[in-house]
Amino acid sequence: MAKYVCDFEQVYSIGEKVVETATTLESSVATYASKIESDLSTWSGIAKDSFSKTNSEQVSVAKEDVTYVKELGEFIKAASQSIQKLEEELATLSI
Numbered sequence: 210m211a212k213y214v215c216d217f218e219q220v221y222s223i224g225e226k227v228v229e230t231a232t233t234l235e236s237s238v239a240t241y242a243s244k245i246e247s248d249l250s251t252w253s254g255i256a257k258d259s260f261s262k263t264n265s266e267q268v269s270v271a272k273e274d275v276t277y278v279k280e281l282g283e284f285i286k287a288a289s290q291s292i293q294k295l296e297e298e299l300a301t302l303s304i
Contacts, residue, residue: 220289227282
């Protein structure tokens with residue numbers, strides 16, 4: 210008889226929520242970057258260059274973080290499925 214290691218559906222659901230949140234963050238970062246670039250189009254000079262450079266670096270960091278969070282969510286989902294599959298295989302063994 211199988212002993213439950215974890216609630217697979219709940220863990221998988223959490224992974225989906227993490228991916229969903231990362232997707233929302235990704236959209237927010239893209240919207241932010243687009244709006245800032247639009248606002249900067251009226252600027253000129255050193256201030257624009259300096260702010261634009263720093264902003265681009267921060268947007269890049271945010272995008273990297275979003276990618277990491279998405280990958281984490283996918284890992285959680287895959288781990289849940291792998292653990293469930295292994296537990297099902299172990300449950301069929303007769304020792």
